Amino acid sequence: MMERVALIGGGVIGGGWAARLLLNGVSVCLYDPAPKASQHMHDVLQNAERAYAKLGIAIVPATFSVATSVAEAVADAKWIIESAPENIKTKRKIYAEIEDTAPETAVIASSTSGLRPSDLQADMQRPERLLVAHPFNPVYLLPLVEVVNGARTAPAVIDRAMAFYSALGMYPLRVKKEIDAFIADRLLEAVWREGLWLVHDDVATTQDIDDAIRYGFGLRWAQMGLFETYRLAGGEAGMRHFLQQFGPSLRWPWTKLMDVPPLDEVLIEKIVAQSDAQSGEYSIRDLERRRDDNLIAILQALKANQWGAGKTLAAWEKQRRQKLDDNSTEPLLTLSRRVPAHWADMNGHMNESRYLECFSDATEALMRHIGADDDYIASGYSYFTAETHLCHLQETVIDECIVVHTQVLGAADKKLHLFHQLKDENGNTLATGEHFLIHVNLQTRRACPPLPSVRAAADLLAQAHAALPNPPDIGRAIKSI
Known part of the structure; x- marks a missing residue:
């Protein structure tokens, strides 16, 4: 993933790009001459954080900065996203400014919804690095991005683009033939x-x-x-x-x-x-939130059925969990998210069921880390939770950033013993969860030893974590392995 992306234009589409990038851990530098660009960005980012919390997507922190010129924004960028108005003269002028300052290897991706990349390339010194990557609003939720090359776009740049957008949890659709308005907008135009x-x-x-x-x-x-x-x-x-x-x-x-x-x-x-x-x-912000809530429900339903955009969401979640894996000699960072408003109890705190949900997600992240992932489950094996003990230590409030660190206390034969610590952004422990799992053959529904690769990964973590101090209060309800 890129260390920093420059955004030229922070309107509806540019703001959506900023949110998707920032919440995927990619630092963003924005240039937009509009006086309220920063406020608009703040509003979009708030909506995106709310949406990701509802989706359960882990948010990876990144830095956001505002530049005072195109030159400042692109000075050391490796990837440049142009989301300026649909005016070819304006866009060509921006490309000239970019090429005066940006590194020669920087890719320039236009968000245009209809202009051909060959026309955009016409006056460029290095046209081989420009392509079209046309997203759909809201960019932070909808996975589709149409990737289109111009006559002089280098094939390697297209390959980089496909990998880049996939890493952001998107579905890059390679448009095989350059055409005005590409694929999706031509269909929308007909209905419109x-x-x-x-x-x-x-x-x-x-x-x-x-x-x-x-x-x-x-x-x-x-x-x-x-x-x-x-x-x-x-x-x-x-x-x-x-x-x-x-x-x-x-x-x-x-x-x-x-x-x-x-x-x-x-x-x-x-x-x-x-x-x-x-x-x-309804205000525009109200409509945006209603739109996002409906999209989230549809995406989650499709994910449960492993169909359409839901498959992309599931792959993105798996990718996010892999990125959260920490040094194996320390407890693993298995969850990172913000507490959404709908998790509140009558006191305005996170309700009891959500603690278990956080620890359940953390257990799944640990399972994926050792190879007990979707493919493993499809092969007929998994871990089932046999016992759980929760301890609530401090209040967890709405909109708080929380993380879970997971320690493997034991992995012997069919058994897996885990200890989760839920913490706030200052490192204070809010709750703990001790979990005892049994490895199961899904065909017979009986306990059995894990396959060698999973057993080896679990043993390795248990050995690495054996040097860590025992967490407080372990064994209250679960006997150590």
């Missing part, structure tokens, strides 16, 4: 044009159109997309049957996709009035 006509012709209001999407095919699209949805519509005979059955209707004069209604004041006023009636009771 038809929506404008439906409003223009008084067939539907803005809310009618949004309801048709969110209560109907939008839910299917969220997890199957377009073609897989229609494959199902073909029944047992699949896509061929669907095309034979519905293909002729494509010649019917239903759509106005090749034409756009005049966006005159009458239509603009109609759309604005209907949109105000639909959503005007």
Whole structure:
């Protein structure tokens, strides 16, 4: 992962990039001439931290700074993300400023939603380092980023980009052929044009159109997309049957996709009035948080089913846990997060169930560290918790940054003995959890020794941690191995 990324432009997309980078432990230097850029960044980051807490994604601290010029922002950056307005002259001017100051090896990634990278490269001294990486709002939650090369983009730069965005928990979609507006926006443009006509012709209001999407095919699209949805519509005979059955209707004069209604004041006023009636009771920040909450619920459901964007989320979580692994001679850092508001009890403290949730997540992180991960479980083996003892020492309050450090007290034969310490950002111990686990064959549902690789990793940690002092109060409810 990059040590520092320069951001040129901190609007909706630039702010989203900053949040995703910062919460993945990547330091960011922003340049944006807008007077309220820093305040906007603060608002976006607050929303992103709230969303990550709900997702359970560990936040890795990083530094954020604001530059007073393009030159200052890019001076020692290895990766530069340009999110300036969609004006090709403006973007080319920015690239000239970047090339005057940035290291020659720095990659320049444009967030443009439709301009071809070959056109953006036209006046560059080193065009081989520019590509398009088009994200989707909110950038800190939605995993898709369209990666597009220009005529003179170096293949190695594209390879670097695919690895870079994957490391941020994103799904980099390689656009195979350079084209205006790429893939996703061309599809959105088709729906948008038809929506404008439906409003223009008084067939539907803005809310009618949004309801048709969110209560109907939008839910299917969220997890199957377009073609897989229609494959199902073909029944047992699949896509061929669907095309034979519905293909002729494509010649019917239903759509106005090749034409756009005049966006005159009458239509603009109609759309604005209907949109105000639909959503005007909410502030933009309220809508953003409602959007994020709904996206989180969908992403978590897809993750549980290992499908679509949920697979990307699961891989990202696994990657974050691996990054939290500490020096094996010390207790492992197995969890890092902020306490969300919905974890509060009636006293405003973190409720009892969430302590166990934190320690459960920490146990899973430890299991992944020793190789008892998803692939291991798929092979038919895992650890089951047999006993747990929690001790609450201090109050844990909402919005507090917390971490869990895990010590392996013993690993013998089928047994695994763990001790978790939940701490605040100042190192104060808030709670402890002692856990006794048994290794199980998932087919027979009986205890059995772990496979050699997992046993060796568990033994290694137990030996390394044997030199550590015994935690206080161990063995109250669980006998030492």
